[in-house]
Structures are given as C-alpha cells and as structure tokens.
Amino acid sequence: MTTSLATEFSAPVSQQASWVERGKKVLMSTYATQPVVLSEGQGSYVCDVDGKEYLDFASGIAVSSLGHCHPGYVEALTAQLQKLSHCSNLYYNQPSIELAEVLVANSAFDRAFFCNSGAEAIEGALKLARKYAGKTRGHGCTTILTMSNSFHGRTYGALSATAQTKYQTGYHPLVPDFITVEFNNIDSVLATNLDTVAAIIIEPVQGEGGVHPVDGTFIKQLRALCDEHQIVLIFDEIQCGVGRSGSFFACENFGIAPDIVAMAKGLGGGFPIGAILAVEKVASAFSPGDHGSTFGGNPLATSAALACVNVIQTEQFLSAVKDKSALLIATLMELQGKYPCIKAIRGLGLMLGVELDIPVKPIIQKCAAAGLLLVGAGDYVIRLLPPLTVSEEEIAAAVKILEQALAAPQ
Numbered sequence: 056m057t058t059s060l061a062t063e064f065s066a067p068v069s070q071q072a073s074w075v076e077r078g079k080k081v082l083m084s085t086y087a088t089q090p091v092v093l094s095e096g097q098g099s100y101v102c103d104v105d106g107k108e109y110l111d112f113a114s115g116i117a118v119s120s121l122g123h124c125h126p127g128y129v130e131a132l133t134a135q136l137q138k139l140s141h142c143s144n145l146y147y148n149q150p151s152i153e154l155a156e157v158l159v160a161n162s163a164f165d166r167a168f169f170c171n172s173g174a175e176a177i178e179g180a181l182k183l184a185r186k187y188a189g190k191t192r193g194h195g196c197t198t199i200l201t202m203s204n205s206f207h208g209r210t211y212g213a214l215s216a217t218a219q220t221k222y223q224t225g226y227h228p229l230v231p232d233f234i235t236v237e238f239n240n241i242d243s244v245l246a247t248n249l250d251t252v253a254a255i256i257i258e259p260v261q262g263e264g265g266v267h268p269v270d271g272t273f274i275k276q277l278r279a280l281c282d283e284h285q286i287v288l289i290f291d292e293i294q295c296g297v298g299r300s301g302s303f304f305a306c307e308n309f310g311i312a313p314d315i316v317a318m319a320k321g322l323g324g325g326f327p328i329g330a331i332l333a334v335e336k337v338a339s340a341f342s343p344g345d346h347g348s349t350f351g352g353n354p355l356a357t358s359a360a361l362a363c364v365n366v367i368q369t370e371q372f373l374s375a376v377k378d379k380s381a382l383l384i385a386t387l388m389e390l391q392g393k394y395p396c397i398k399a400i401r402g403l404g405l406m407l408g409v410e411l412d413i414p415v416k417p418i419i420q421k422c423a424a425a426g427l428l429l430v431g432a433g434d435y436v437i438r439l440l441p442p443l444t445v446s447e448e449e450i451a452a453a454v455k456i457l458e459q460a461l462a463a464p465q
C-alpha cells in the first residue's frame with residue numbers, strides 16, 4: 056500500500072483540544088474544569104483521549120474507591136445490567152436489600168434509605184431529623200446547627216447547611232433555621248438555645264473546607280450533648296466514609312456513632328448512589344409517603360455499591376488502607392523537610408491535605424501536565440485522594456511528581 060508523504064510525516068492530531076472546545080460550548084460553566092478529557096481507566100491510572108496516562112490521586116473527588124475497572128466491580132455491574140436495571144421503590148429488589156443488610160450488619164445503624172448523590176443524602180438526613188424532632192419534641196424544635204467551614208452539597212437544604220458564604224452567594228433566601236457554630240468549639244454550641252435544636256450536622260473530616268479532621272474531644276462532647284437534649288447527631292461521611300479514613304465509617308476513628316450517617320461518593324465506586332443510615336428510633340420517624348426517590352435503591356447502583364462494600368469492609372483491606380496512609384504521610388513529611396512552602400500535612404487515612412503558603416492551582420496544573428491528578432481544597436490546600444487500592448509504588452511515583460512541581464513552582 057502506498058502512503059503519501061504528507062500522511063507519513065504529519066504530527067499526531069490532538070483530539071483533546073477539540074473535545075474541550077466542544078464541551079465549553081454546550082456544558083454549563085459550573086466548574087473550573089481542567090482541559091483534560093478522560094476516556095479510560097485501569098487501577099490507579101486514567102488515560103485521556105490522546106492516550107496520555109495520569110496517576111489518579113483525585114479518584115473523581117474521592118469516588119473511585121476501588122480504582123478503575125476493578126474486575127469484581129465490572130463483573131457485578133455487568134451481571135446486574137443483564138438482569139434488571141430499574142424497578143422503582145414500588146417493589147423491592149435484591150441488591151438494595153443485600154446492601155442495606157451489609158451496611159447495618161456491622162454498624163451502629165438499623166435501617167437504610169438509598170438515593171442518588173451526596174447532596175440528596177444530606178436532604179434526607181435533614182428531613183428525617185426534623186421529622187423525628189417534631190414527633191418527639193414538638194413543632195418548635197426545628198433548628199439545625201452546622202459547623203463553620205463546612206460543606207454539605209449544592210441543593211437548597213444542603214447549601215443552607217453549608218457554612219461558607221462563597222457557595223451561597225446569589226441563592227438567597229436559603230432554607231430557614233440553620234445556625235452556624237464554630238467547628239471544634241463546644242462553647243459555641245453551648246451558646247445556642249439547645250431546646251429548639253433538632254439536629255447537629257458535622258463532617259468528621261472537613262473535605263472541601265481544607266481537610267480538617269474533627270477534634271476527638273469535641274466530637275465526644277457533641278455526642279453527650281445530643282444524648283442529653285434528644286438532639287439528632289448527623290455525620291456527613293460523604294467524602295470521608297466507606298473506608299477512606301482507614302475505618303469503614305469515619306466515626307469509628309473517634310469511638311462514637313451518630314444517629315444518622317450520610318454516605319455517597321466512594322459507596323458506589325463510580326456509580327451514582329447516596330445513602331442515609333439511621334438508628335431505629337430515628338429511622339422510624341419516616342412513614343410511607345414521607346420521603347422518596349424514583350431512582351433510590353436502583354438495582355444497578357446498589358449492586359455496584361455492594362461490590363465495593365464487600366471488598367472494602369474486610370479487616371485486611373482496611374488495615375492496608377491504614378498502612379498506605381502511614382506511608383503516604385511519612386513520604387509527604389520528608390517532602391515537608393525539603394520544601395518550606397509546605398505548612399501542614401493533615402487528614403485521615405487516604406484523605407490527606409497538604410497546605411502550602413503559596414497558591415496550589417499552578418502546582419496542581421504542573422502535576423497534571425506531568426501525569427498526576429490532584430484536587431484542591433480552597434486556594435492553599437492540595438488534596439490527595441487516591442483509590443483505596445493504590446500501591447506503594449504508585450504512592451512513591453505520585454510524591455515524586457509532586458516534588459518536581461514543588462521544586463519549580465512557577
């Protein structure tokens with residue numbers, strides 16, 4: 056076969072730039088999306104449309120808990136796809152029952168409600184808490200206490216619980232009766248009128264707010280206060296839950312449990328799902344018709360989550376997450392010794408934040424160009440959220456790329 060010289064010597068055409076242009080024209084501009092178009096993934100690596108590989112330490116913002124194309128996960132979803140994709144909550148389906156059974160079996164919770172995202176899980180938690188408070192303590196008991204610097208999602212209830220004005224600007228009026236108290240300050244909580252407080256909502260590790268784990272004493276004080284005043288304690292474990300902290304539920308790190316836990320992200324390993332789990336006395340405040348979701352508990356989503364949970368909840372898997380966390384922290388601390396721009400390293404498990412005294416955006420962009428995906432948390436914190444299945448070699452490779460970016464930050 057004869058080929059023209061022009062074909063033989065032409066440079067490979069980048070498909071990425073053209074896809075980015077197309078995306079910019081038709082997608083709403085809600086994210087500062089990087090000009091990277093991902094098309095495939097395997098383990099801890101993803102690949103863009105031009106074939107460039109990246110180590111994925113973003114995991115789609117703490118979602119791809121088993122990495123990409125985990126064989127058991129692919130098998131479970133494929134098998135379910137060939138059986139039944141959807142049936143609504145007018146009927147039961149087996150994967151949703153099995154998932155609820157697994158989630159309550161080794162936890163402090165008794166019942167599950169499934170939905171489709173983190174924000175939706177927060178909506179469910181807030182509604183359940185207000186319903187319970189209304190039934191048990193009367194209708195004036197509607198206040199929700201939320202923590203400074205928190206993030207709970209973008210829908211109206213979740214946004215009203217999010218105590219950061221940058222997310223709320225332009226959307227007022229918000230849902231009434233949310234009061235912000237200071238994270239890790241019990242006096243700030245005690246200064247409110249607890250007789251009218253229905254619930255307290257808190258992230259055990261604040262993610263978007265800069266990767267700040269809650270203080271162990273404060274969270275125990277909150278638990279005691281909630282018990283004393285019949286206040287519902289809600290943990291938002293949407294980012295830090297499902298093994299990311301090194302324990303299946305992040306609350307296990309603090310030796311206490313909330314009344315309601317909200318989950319999403321890593322629960323589905325890439326398939327959209329959210330959930331709330333609650334203790335029986337609170338869960339029983341819901342009756343048929345009180346809350347719902349057409350897609351909630353969908354057999355595809357729950358079989359994906361079941362595949363993730365069955366892998367993650369084993370002692371061996373969680374202990375490996377802890378070991379890899381220790382290794383990543385130790386390697387980052389070595390970096391801190393060399394680069395004074397690193398002010399702090401904090402977090403739990405494989406949800407770690409590196410705070411710099413310089414803006415992180417250029418560093419994150421440099422890392423992406425060098426083949427490492429990272430996420431920011433505000434202007435000065437880099438978040439490392441690798442798949443929970445990440446290897447020691449991949450940790451070393453990622454930190455090496457980060458080091459090269461820090462060595463030449465401009």
Ligand SMILES: Cc1ncc(COP(=O)(O)O)c(C=O)c1O
Nearest residue numbers: 172173174206207208262293294
């Ligand atoms: C702690 C926390 N809560 C809630 C949400 C909202 O989840 P989603 O984006 O799935 O609605 C997020 C998302 O980043 C989160 O990190």
